Amino acid sequence: MRLVTVKMPEAYVEAIDELVRNGRFTSRSEAIRVAIRELLRRELWIKEMDEDDDDFSDDF
Secondary structure, eight states: OOOOOOOHHHHHHHHHHHHHTOOOOOSSSHOOOOOHHHHHHIIIHHHHHHHHHHHHHOOO
16 A cells, blocks of 8 residues: 555544544544545446446447
């Protein structure tokens, strides 16, 4: 994995820390990785799959 440094509002950091304290994630890094993966899935990967489905349905 690559190390990436980001700046974010204090409120985001506090909310992430709360998720970690509550045991939802083991670390800030894990929480941020999950959030980014979900964003990419929603914004890129699912759209690509939908486009592939559209191409497939054109064959019928």
